[in-house]
Amino acid sequence: xxxxxxxxxxxxxxxxxxxxxxxxxxxxxxxxxxxxxxxxxxxxxxxxxxxxxxxxxxxxxxxxxxxxxxxxxxxxxxxxxxxxxxxxxxxxxxxxxxxxxxxxxxxxxxxxxxxxxxxxxxxxxxxxxxxxxxxxxxxxxxx
Amino acid sequence: xxxxxxxxxxxxxxxxxxxxxxxxxxxxxxxxxxxxxxxxxxxxxxxxxxxxxxxxxxxxxxxxxxxxxxxxxxxxxxxxxxxxxxxxxxxxxxxxxxxxxxxxxxxxxxxxxxxxxxxxxxxxxxxxxxxxxxxxxxxxxxx
DNA sequence: AATTGAGGTTAGACGTAGTCTATTTCTTGG
DNA sequence: CCAAGAAATAGACTACGTCTAACCTCAATT
Ligand SMILES: [Mn+2]
Ligand SMILES: [Mn+2]
Ligand SMILES: [Zn+2]
Ligand SMILES: [Zn+2]
Numbered sequence: 001x002x003x004x005x006x007x008x009x010x011x012x013x014x015x016x017x018x019x020x021x022x023x024x025x026x027x028x029x030x031x032x033x034x035x036x037x038x039x040x041x042x043x044x045x046x047x048x049x050x051x052x053x054x055x056x057x058x059x060x061x062x063x064x065x066x067x068x069x070x071x072x073x074x075x076x077x078x079x080x081x082x083x084x085x086x087x088x089x090x091x092x093x094x095x096x097x098x099x100x101x102x103x104x105x106x107x108x109x110x111x112x113x114x115x116x117x118x119x120x121x122x123x124x125x126x127x128x129x130x131x132x133x134x135x136x137x138x139x140x141x142x143x
Numbered sequence: 144x145x146x147x148x149x150x151x152x153x154x155x156x157x158x159x160x161x162x163x164x165x166x167x168x169x170x171x172x173x174x175x176x177x178x179x180x181x182x183x184x185x186x187x188x189x190x191x192x193x194x195x196x197x198x199x200x201x202x203x204x205x206x207x208x209x210x211x212x213x214x215x216x217x218x219x220x221x222x223x224x225x226x227x228x229x230x231x232x233x234x235x236x237x238x239x240x241x242x243x244x245x246x247x248x249x250x251x252x253x254x255x256x257x258x259x260x261x262x263x264x265x266x267x268x269x270x271x272x273x274x275x276x277x278x279x280x281x282x283x284x285x286x
Numbered sequence: 287a288a289t290t291g292a293g294g295t296t297a298g299a300c301g302t303a304g305t306c307t308a309t310t311t312c313t314t315g316g
Numbered sequence: 317c318c319a320a321g322a323a324a325t326a327g328a329c330t331a332c333g334t335c336t337a338a339c340c341t342c343a344a345t346t
Contacts, residue, residue: 023294023341042332057296062333081219081227081304083332096263099270111259118254120239120278127242127277134270135263166312166323185303200325205304224333226303 006034018071025049025056029064033074033088039095039104041083077104079132094131100140107133149177161214168192168199172207176217176231182238182247184226220247222275237274243283250276 011030015022032048033040040048046061065086068074077085079097085104092109112131120126154173158165175191176183183191189204208229211217220228222240228247235252255274263269 021293025295059297059334060295063295076224078221078224081221081224084224096267098264098267105264107261111261113258114274115256115258116254117276118250120276121241121248123281124239124241124278125281127279130273130275130277131257132273132275133260133263134273135267136270138266138268164322168324200327201303202305202326203324206324 006031006037014073018068018073020067020071020073025060026064026067028056029061030068030073033086037088039077039085039087041085043083045086077130079104079134094133096133096135099134099136107131149174149180157216161211161216163210163214163216168203169207169210171199172204173211173216176229180231182220182228182230184228186226188229220273222247222277237276239276239278242277242279250274 008027008031011027011034012022014034015026015030020026028049029045032045036048042061042065045065046056046058049056049061065074069076069086072090075087075090077087077095079085079095080102087104089106094107094109094112096105096107097103098105114129114131151170151174154170154177155165157177158169158173163169171192172188175188179191185204185208188208189199189201192199192204208217212219212229215233218230218233220230220238222228222238223245230247232249237250237252237255239248239250240246241248257272257274
């Protein structure tokens with residue numbers, strides 16, 4: 001993985017671009033997300049970062065993810081009432097959410113379009129638009 | 144409110160239509176949602192139902208809301224990681240979410256349209272499509 | 287080299303939405 | 317009235333996320 005776009009050197013640069021001091025824990029957490037390019041929960045990220053030897057506390061995982069979100073290095077996806085997913089892809093895009101597997105998949109922002117958005121309530125501005133397409137396996141036996 | 148569409152008699156009928164045995168607590172919870180026509184959290188519903196004298200336990204509030212959702216009498220809206228909202232409006236529609244106030248507002252399903260939804264992953268079917276437009280007051284000082 | 291202080295990490299207590307369990311109460315039909 | 321299933325309940329419990337207070341790291345200052 002020498003010329004991986006998401007090697008640790010590239011990640012250090014990326015953190016700096018976003019005004020984030022690249023500490024060891026921050027690099028590992030960013031690496032977990034960017035090298036996989038998947039949607040992970042805080043839990044999954046903590047597990048990924050602590051596989052070899054326990055390096056990072058729960059507090060740091062949450063501190064770091066919240067910092068990354070605030071600096072817009074990553075994005076939060078809220079689809080499951082029981083946990084937040086973190087998304088290394090900050091391009092405009094949307095999501096399939098597989099209800100059976102609990103897995104998110106990207107829908108390209110160039111494919112899916114919205115039309116007819118009504119004017120906003122007075123004095124309001126848009127922060128973001130999230131489209132979630134909830135899907136399930138056809139042969140799924142529902143409770 | 145004699146000829147309210149959402150008086151308790153109409154609600155009893157509605158519960159029966161959806162195969163729900165209309166007990167006292169279920170009627171009160173449905174009434175809280177349908178008479179207001181607002182998006183409420185479990186917490187707010189419990190408060191609404193227990194204003195005069197405490198009639199309904201937390202367990203019953205959650206049992207009942209989950210039953211209503213399963214029978215599709217109401218719908219869940221997942222926009223805030225800290226609580227679920229319950230929506231008495233089950234027509235196809237979407238939502239503005241005011242991040243500052245924590246309040247949901249409906250966007251009519253006839254106004255906002257989606258185009259270019261890619262084909263689903265193999266063997267999957269759509270359960271629902273949620274569009275959340277997150278908005279904030281323009282003069283909002285961000286953290 | 288010692289001191290300082292800011293930024294970062296940590297363990298573990300804490301808050302809290304939602305679930306579960308064991309028990310009690312209600313309803314309904316015989 | 318009785319039996320039995322359905323519903324409601326208190327309160328223990330779980331789990332995600334936050335907070336606090338102590339500790340560590342490191343670079344700037346003396
Ligand atoms: Mn958050
Ligand atoms: Mn639920
Ligand atoms: Zn994504
Ligand atoms: Zn709605």
